[in-house]
Amino acid sequence: MNETLLIALLSGVCLSFLLAPLGCYLLWQRMAFLGDTLSHSAILGIALSVLFHFPLYHIGTIIYLIGFVLLFDYFTAKKSLSNDTVLSLLSYGGMSFGLVILNLCGQDDTLNQILFGDLLSIDYQSLGVLAALALTVNIYLATFHKKLILYILDSDLAQQSGLNVKHVRVVFLLISATVIAVSIHWVGALIAPALLIIPCTAVFTNTLSPKETIIKALLFSLLSFPIGILGSFYLSVSIGPGIVCAFIIMLLTRWVSIKAFRLLPLRN
Numbered sequence: 334m335n336e337t338l339l340i341a342l343l344s345g346v347c348l349s350f351l352l353a354p355l356g357c358y359l360l361w362q363r364m365a366f367l368g369d370t371l372s373h374s375a376i377l378g379i380a381l382s383v384l385f386h387f388p389l390y391h392i393g394t395i396i397y398l399i400g401f402v403l404l405f406d407y408f409t410a411k412k413s414l415s416n417d418t419v420l421s422l423l424s425y426g427g428m429s430f431g432l433v434i435l436n437l438c439g440q441d442d443t444l445n446q447i448l449f450g451d452l453l454s455i456d457y458q459s460l461g462v463l464a465a466l467a468l469t470v471n472i473y474l475a476t477f478h479k480k481l482i483l484y485i486l487d488s489d490l491a492q493q494s495g496l497n498v499k500h501v502r503v504v505f506l507l508i509s510a511t512v513i514a515v516s517i518h519w520v521g522a523l524i525a526p527a528l529l530i531i532p533c534t535a536v537f538t539n540t541l542s543p544k545e546t547i548i549k550a551l552l553f554s555l556l557s558f559p560i561g562i563l564g565s566f567y568l569s570v571s572i573g574p575g576i577v578c579a580f581i582i583m584l585l586t587r588w589v590s591i592k593a594f595r596l597l598p599l600r601n
Contacts, residue, residue, distance in 0.1 A: 337453050338566055344455045345558030345576075347463035348516065348528065353554040354474055354547045355512055356529040358505070360537065361485045368526035370420040371513040374401050374427030376522055378514070379447055380434035394517070398510035401427070406503055428522075449573040450521030452562065459519070466515055470508060481505065482543055524573040527580065528554070535584040557583045 359367055378397030387393040401423065408419045435444060455463075474481070483491045484501050492498045516525040532550035541549065557580045565575030 338562070340455050340457065340460055341452050341562050341566075341572070342559055344452055344460055344463060344519065345562055346555065347460065347467045348520065349532075349551060349554035349558055351463065351467040351470060351512055352516060352525070352529045353532040353550045354471060355509060356531075357533040357543070357547050357550055358474070358481055358485070359509065360530060360533045361482075361543070364416070365530050366417065366420050366424075367509065368513065368529040370405075370424040370427075371398055371401070371510055372517055372522040372526045373424045374398065374431075375514055375517055376431030376447060377427040377434070378431070380431040380438070380440075383438050383440055383443075384434055395511055395514040398514050399507055402506040402510045403503070406506060410499075446521070447517070448521050448523045449571055450517065450519045450524055452519050452572045452576075453566075455519055462515070463519075466512070470512060473508060477501070478543070520576070521573045524577055527577045531577075531580045531584055532557075535580075535587055553583065553587075554580075 356368070359365055375394050375398055378394035378401075381387075381397060382393030385393075405419060405423060409416055432444070435441070435447075480491075480496055480501055483494070483496060484498055488498050491501075513525055513529075516528070520528060532554040533546065535553050536549035537546060558576060560583070561576030561579030562572060564570075564579060565572040568575070
């Protein structure tokens with residue numbers, strides 16, 4: 334097998350473990366739009382890294398997004414504006430200012446990579462970084478799963494039971510920011526949030542427990558990623574959008590199959 338393709342497939346595995354479980358927690362908190370906001374705002378972080386000649390722009394992006402989520406937490410704690418309003422303002426503002434700065438810096442040619450990434454450019458060192466981050470994030474989610482679920486279900490009850498709600502919320506936001514910053518370096522700012530949310534959306538039902546939902550979302554992502562990568566490679570299309578197309582096709586296939594299966598008894 335082509336070595337570049339093999340690394341891309343292994344990267345898909347790492348990204349599945351990195352994004353699918355985290356996306357479940359975002360969806361349960363009704364914060365699916367946070368992924369879009371972080372990704373779009375990260376464009377400003379990248380632009381500032383380019384403007385000030387920061388040597389590793391993805392590190393600069395992480396630093397920027399950490400500041401971003403702390404600002405978001407401050408505004409939401411004040412409760413002067415709704416979460417959706419704050420996210421919209423920060424998302425559109427970050428993306429617009431980022432694109433203007435990149436344009437002024439003469440970096441128009443890099444926009445395609447920033448927006449859509451390039452999974453085929455990953456090397457073994459980058460693969461190691463992805464694997465280490467995926468392992469770290471999943472250890473965190475497994476360790477604090479019960480606390481996160483309690484916070485998601487009822488933050489007031491969680492506070493009364495002795496849980497430091499602010500600490501749980503801020504740490505989760507910081508981890509989400511780091512994951513998005515690293516992910517967009519390879520899959521792009523427009524693709525990362527889709528890969529974060531689609532797996533959980535595809536498998537979510539009210540009858541599944543949180544752990545069952547996470548496992549099924551992960552399996553969905555692990556199946557969809559190679560289909561998207563291989564399809565994009567052999568059809569010679571952009572790999573990022575190709576992967577999202579595969580995720581959407583798999584989601585629709587699953588929904589249609591479930592509907593058809595439910596109708597079978599009626600035909601008998």
